[in-house]
Amino acid sequence: MSAILAVDTSRFATSLAVTRAGSPPTVFAPQGPRVHPPKDEIFLVVQALLERSGCALADLDALAVCVGPGSFTGLRIGLAMTKTFAMVGRLPLYALDAVSLEARRVARILGTDLPPRFCVVVPGYGSVTFSGLFTAAEGKLELEGDIRWHGDPEELAASIPEGLTRFVSSESPLDLENAVPVVFTEPSALELARHAGERLEAAVDVPLNRIQPLYLKPFGVGRKARRPEDFRS
């Protein structure tokens, strides 16, 4: 496997991984809900991780980042860090959304037991969830349509076709009806690194300016932000 630094700051627990050919991967993946290194210290964690893997930034072949949806601040930190590293080192940066990343993890755990069509649910902040419908054929996953944002579990339930298996991480704090919990045995950043490795091997070229955070939630929905006419009324 190529030398890749993968960064997933989109979820409750920050996940980082460094992979190198001929060496076991080095990961930072604290256990438990909502475990982040403090936002000010993530660079120290990355630095320590690289040191532990015996790898310098200059030795990397590529970078990988999860673009969300997820924690807004987390996404910005992950994106700003990896894009800067990519810009300075002229390295390819491969991005993957959080729902497709989760689908890849589900597929890896289930192997041949994976249904041909399924739904993946990723918990967001509070009662918010994100979901995506996937089809699996010949070892490939295809996202049907767009990733969707749901304000509450009822909205989520209503959006998923009847009878479709819905997978959710066993670490999800949400109690989702009819969802199949999946126990992931490795951190998300490792799957992210695999995705980047595949893209690198296929010599996929993605311009840096096309990699942006995926916020999904329309700006201002359900928030305090109001226009002047709201005050007047």
Added chain:
Amino acid sequence: MTLGLGIDTSFDDTAVALVRDGKEILANLTVSQFAEHAEFGGVIPERASRLHVETIFPLLEAVCRDADVALSDVDFIAATHRPGLIGSLLVGVTVGKALAMALDRPLVGINHLEAHVHAALMAEEDLAYPFLALLISGANTLLLDCPNFDVYLRVGATKDDAVGECIDKCGRHLGLAMPAGPALEKLALTGNPKSRRFPRPLKGSPDGDFSFSGLKTAVLYALRDDPDLVAKDVAAALLAAIADVLVTKTLRMAGRLGRDTVVLCGGAAANLQIRRAFDEESEKHGVRVVYPGLALCTDNAAMVAGLGHEKFRRGQLSGLDLAVEAQALFPPL
């Protein structure tokens, strides 16, 4: 020769600059988000953070292109880490940290307000400590005594609205498009400043504090109660009231502290009427008033790189765990 890269994303402007030896500005680019927030009548923090992420990378490339240098030529990275909107500050500081780590260069954390004061030292070769600094902008009205480098003692501050906020909101009452500051200044040029006497809040108080919310209300009530008021006259009278308070209190405090130099800095220091008032009165008091050029008055990253150079030279470096802070409090005099 030392080349510094400055980054400022403290509020709603994304700014990146390259400065040689702390003085020579090779490139200084700022992208304003104002139009993106205009429909809300103010800056929306989440939107500001999102726009910083979109803008900062093309801006980094643009300053390198303008200055004809590579990022690898940079000797240090200076990034504003306080005060400001936390989400916005995080973008600039994260990029600064990533550059420092990837380029193996030192990082210097900068206080945005101190950088505004330092801008005057960049602009005026012969300016030296000690001096009194009046920092006026949309978010701040701050009087600081600066006896030495890196020593900022709070002499006074606004108790409510900042000068720029007062001007912007009065401009809105007059029907001017936001940001109203430059438009109101232009309008006031042809108006009669003596057409109406607006209050001079706290002008007579012995301390260095200011207050502008009452003045803003006075303008609102005047426009409500007198439909015959002429906008240009209101604008001129408003700026006359603001300038009178600022000049009187600043020069009085300079005399009390024995300072013969006043630095006028911050975005609102670009206002022509305020500058003129300082010029006219300072001569009578034997005080020299120094303004950074217009480009260094408003939010910019050249001042960040400039102050960063001084700190870099003195070994005042930051670690990769540099924290962002919404506030920057100065100790009282």
